Amino acid sequence: MSDVVHYARRGRVAVISIDSPPVNALGQAVRQGLLDRLAQAEADAGVGAIVLTGTGKAFSAGADIREFGKPAQPPSLPDVINAFETSAKPVIAAINGVALGGGLELALGCHYRVAGAFASLGLPEVKLGLIPGAGGTVRLPRLVGAKAAIDIITAGEPLKAPAAESAGIIDRIAEGDVVAAALQLLEEGVTGRRTRDLAVEATPELFAEARAAIVKRSRSLVSPQACVDAIEGAARLPFMEALAKERGLFLSCLASPQRAGLIHAFFAPREAAKVPGIGPEVKPRPVAKAGVIGAGTMGGGIAMCFANADIPVTLLEMKAEALEKGLATIRANYEATRAKGRMTAEEVEARMALIRPSLDYADLADADLVIEAVFESMAVKHEVFGTLDRVCKPGAVLATNTSTLDIDQIAAATRRPQDVVGMHFFSPANVMKLLENVRGKATAPDVQATVMEVARRIGKVGVMVGVCYGFVGNRILHARNREAIALVNEGASPQQVDKVLTDFGFAMGPFATSDLAGLDVGWRIREERRKNKDPDVDAPNWLDALAEKGRFGQKTRAGIYRYEAGSRAPIPDAETDALIAAYRAAQGITPRPVDEEEILTRCMFMMVNEGARILDEGIAARASDIDVVWLNGYGFPAFRGGPMFWGEQYGLDKVLAGIDAFHARLGTRAWRAAPLLRRLVAEGRGF
Numbered sequence: 001m002s003d004v005v006h007y008a009r010r011g012r013v014a015v016i017s018i019d020s021p022p023v024n025a026l027g028q029a030v031r032q033g034l035l036d037r038l039a040q041a042e043a044d045a046g047v048g049a050i051v052l053t054g055t056g057k058a059f060s061a062g063a064d065i066r067e068f069g070k071p072a073q074p075p076s077l078p079d080v081i082n083a084f085e086t087s088a089k090p091v092i093a094a095i096n097g098v099a100l101g102g103g104l105e106l107a108l109g110c111h112y113r114v115a116g117a118f119a120s121l122g123l124p125e126v127k128l129g130l131i132p133g134a135g136g137t138v139r140l141p142r143l144v145g146a147k148a149a150i151d152i153i154t155a156g157e158p159l160k161a162p163a164a165e166s167a168g169i170i171d172r173i174a175e176g177d178v179v180a181a182a183l184q185l186l187e188e189g190v191t192g193r194r195t196r197d198l199a200v201e202a203t204p205e206l207f208a209e210a211r212a213a214i215v216k217r218s219r220s221l222v223s224p225q226a227c228v229d230a231i232e233g234a235a236r237l238p239f240m241e242a243l244a245k246e247r248g249l250f251l252s253c254l255a256s257p258q259r260a261g262l263i264h265a266f267f268a269p270r271e272a273a274k275v276p277g278i279g280p281e282v283k284p285r286p287v288a289k290a291g292v293i294g295a296g297t298m299g300g301g302i303a304m305c306f307a308n309a310d311i312p313v314t315l316l317e318m319k320a321e322a323l324e325k326g327l328a329t330i331r332a333n334y335e336a337t338r339a340k341g342r343m344t345a346e347e348v349e350a351r352m353a354l355i356r357p358s359l360d361y362a363d364l365a366d367a368d369l370v371i372e373a374v375f376e377s378m379a380v381k382h383e384v385f386g387t388l389d390r391v392c393k394p395g396a397v398l399a400t401n402t403s404t405l406d407i408d409q410i411a412a413a414t415r416r417p418q419d420v421v422g423m424h425f426f427s428p429a430n431v432m433k434l435l436e437n438v439r440g441k442a443t444a445p446d447v448q449a450t451v452m453e454v455a456r457r458i459g460k461v462g463v464m465v466g467v468c469y470g471f472v473g474n475r476i477l478h479a480r481n482r483e484a485i486a487l488v489n490e491g492a493s494p495q496q497v498d499k500v501l502t503d504f505g506f507a508m509g510p511f512a513t514s515d516l517a518g519l520d521v522g523w524r525i526r527e528e529r530r531k532n533k534d535p536d537v538d539a540p541n542w543l544d545a546l547a548e549k550g551r552f553g554q555k556t557r558a559g560i561y562r563y564e565a566g567s568r569a570p571i572p573d574a575e576t577d578a579l580i581a582a583y584r585a586a587q588g589i590t591p592r593p594v595d596e597e598e599i600l601t602r603c604m605f606m607m608v609n610e611g612a613r614i615l616d617e618g619i620a621a622r623a624s625d626i627d628v629v630w631l632n633g634y635g636f637p638a639f640r641g642g643p644m645f646w647g648e649q650y651g652l653d654k655v656l657a658g659i660d661a662f663h664a665r666l667g668t669r670a671w672r673a674a675p676l677l678r679r680l681v682a683e684g685r686g687f
C-alpha cells in the first residue's frame with residue numbers, strides 16, 4: 001500500500017490522508033495511492049462514509065512540478081477525481097490548508113467540503129498560461145455559477161475560507177480540527193451529492209461580456225479566453241462532453257508558447273533568490289528597525305514598504321515642510337486603500353504609527369538598515385553617506401536607492417564599505433514588486449544575504465546584481481530607448497514605435513513610459529553625465545530639447561505627447577513633430593519609412609545583446625535574473641518570459657544574424673554583437 005496516502009478508521013468513517021511533504025503535490029505515487037485507498041474504503045463493509053484530507057499545512061497544492069515536461073504516468077488526475085465523485089459512499093473533503101490547482105479540483109470532486117479558518121483555495125493555472133485541466137472549469141460553475149467561476153478562474157488568485165464559503169465552494173468553515181468538522185457533518189445525515197449533477201447558472205450574454213472584458217485587461221493572453229470557452233462548455237454541454245472540451249483546451253494551452261513563457265516567469269524569481277556564493281551558512285543580519293532618508297515619492301513609498309511589513313521605520317527629511325508633505329502623501333495612499341475596502345481605519349493608523357518622522361540624523365542611530373532616497377547626484381550621495389558613517393551604529397546596513405550611480409564610489413565616502421549596498425526600488429515603491437539589490441566590490445556576504453531577506457520580508461522580488469552604469473534594468477532600458485530614439489531620428493514617429501511595443505505585449509511603449517516617469521529625470525541624469533565628461537552619454541537631441549522647454553511629460557500635460565486635463569491618454573503633438581524635424585535637419589538626416597518589423601527587431605535585439613554583455617561581465621548571475629528584472633520592474637509581458645528567454649525562443653542564431661546585419665548597415669558601436677552571444681551561437685548553446 002501507499003506510503004504517501006494513509007488510511008485510518010474513525011468508527012464507520014474512513015479517513016484518507018495525503019502525506020507527501022512539503023505541499024502534498026499530486027504526483028503519480030499520490031494519485032495511485034488515492035485510488036488504492038478509495039478502493040479499500042469502498043470494499044470495507046464497515047465503512048459508511050469517507051473523509052479526504054491532507055497532512056501538515058496543505059490539503060494539496062496541485063500538480064507535482066517534478067513531473068513537468070515528462071510523459072504522463074497513469075492514473076490521471078481526472079480519473080482519480082472521477083472515482084471519488086462517483087463513489088457510492090459520501091465523500092467529504094476536509095481542507096486543512098492550501099487547496100490549489102489540482103488540489104482544489106480534487107476537493108470539487110468530493111460530495112461536500114469543509115475548510116479550516118485559514119485555508120486558501122484557488123485555481124491559479126491561468127497564471128502559467130493554462131486552464132484547470134481536471135474538471136475545475138466544469139465543476140466550479142456548478143457550485144458558484146458561471147459568472148463567479150469566470151471571475152475566480154481568470155483571476156487565478158486564491159480565496160480565503162470565508163470568501164470561499166460565501167461563494168459556495170465550501171459548505172462549512174471548521175472552528176477547529178477539519179476532520180472533526182467533517183465527521184460532524186456526516187453525523188448530521190448528509191448523503192452523496194455529486195457536483196456533476198448540479199446545474200450551471202448563466203445568462204445568455206455572460207460569455208460575450210466576459211470575453212470583451214478580458215480583451216481589455218489582457219488582450220494578448222490565450223489562456224483567460226480558453227477559461228471562458230471551457231466554462232461556457234460547462235453551461236451548454238452535457239457533463240462528460242464539457243470535460244472533454246476542457247481537456248482539449250487544456251492541451252492546446254499546454255502546447256502554446258505563452259505557457260512556456262509564463263512557466264519561465266513563474267520559476268525564474270525562485271532561482272534569483274539563490275545568490276551564487278551566498279550559501280545557507282551565511283546568515284542575514286537582523287533588521288528590526290529601518291530608516292529612510294528622503295520623504296519624496298520614492299522615499300515615502302519605501303517607508304510604506306517597511307510599515308506594511310510591520311517593521312518600524314524612521315523617515316528623515318531636512319525640512320519640516322517636505323516631511324509634512326511626504327507624510328500627507330503616505331496617509332493619502334493608505335486612505336485610498338481604505339476607501340477601496342482593502343484596509344480598515346485601525347490598520348491605517350497602525351501603519352502610520354510605524355513611520356516615525358524626523359529632521360535629525362541622530363534618530364537613525366539605532367537603525368539596523370538605512371536607505372537613502374535623495375537626489376541622483378554623487379556629491380549629494382557622498383554627503384549623506386559621510387553623515388551616516390558618523391551616526392549609524394556598527395553593523396548597520398547602509399543602502400542607496402540610486403538607479404545609475406556607482407555603488408563603489410558611494411561606499412568610498414564611508415569607513416565601512418563592507419556595509420554599503422544598493423537597494424534599487426522602482427516607483428511607486430509601495431506597489432512595484434522588483435527590488436534590484438546591488439553588491440559593491442566590498443559588500444559583505446552577510447549584507448547581501450540581509451538585503452535579499454529584507455526583499456522577501458517586504459514582499460518584493462529580490463535580484464542581486466553587480467555594479468555598472470544603470471545596473472541591469474536601466475542599462476538595458478537605456479540601450480533599448482537609445483534605439484527607439486534612433487528609429488525616430490531615421491523616420492519613425494514616437495507613436496509608431498510605441499504601438500509596435502504595445503502590440504508585442506508591453507502595457508506602454510518607451511515614449512509614453514518616458515512621459516509617465518518624467519522627461520526631466522533622464523535629462524538631469526544625462527546632464528550629470530555630460531558634466532562629468534562621460535564618453536558613453538548620448539549627445540543632446542530632440543528629447544533634451546523637449547525637457548529644456550519644460551515639457552516633462554504627464555506632470556506638465558506635455559512631453560513627447562500632450563495630455564488633456566485629467567487624462568493620461570497620450571495625444572501626438574505637432575510641437576514634438578517640429579522639434580524632431582528640426583533635429584533631423586540639423587543632423588542632415590533625410591527621414592525614410594520604417595516598418596514595424598524593423599522597429600520590433602531593433603528594439604528587442606538590442607535588449608538581448610545588452611543582456612548578453614551584462615552576463616559576460618558578471619553583472620547578472622543568470623539570464624533568468626535579467627528576465628526577472630524586466631518582468632517585475634519594466635512591464636515586460638510575462639507570457640513572453642523576459643528578454644533573454646524571448647531571445648532563445650526566437651533563436652539566438654537569428655538574433656545574432658540580425659545584429660550583424662544592423663551593424664553592417666548602421667555601423668554604431670552599440671550594434672557590435674556581444675562576445676558571449678557569438679560564442680553561444682558557435683557552440684549551439686543557449687544562455
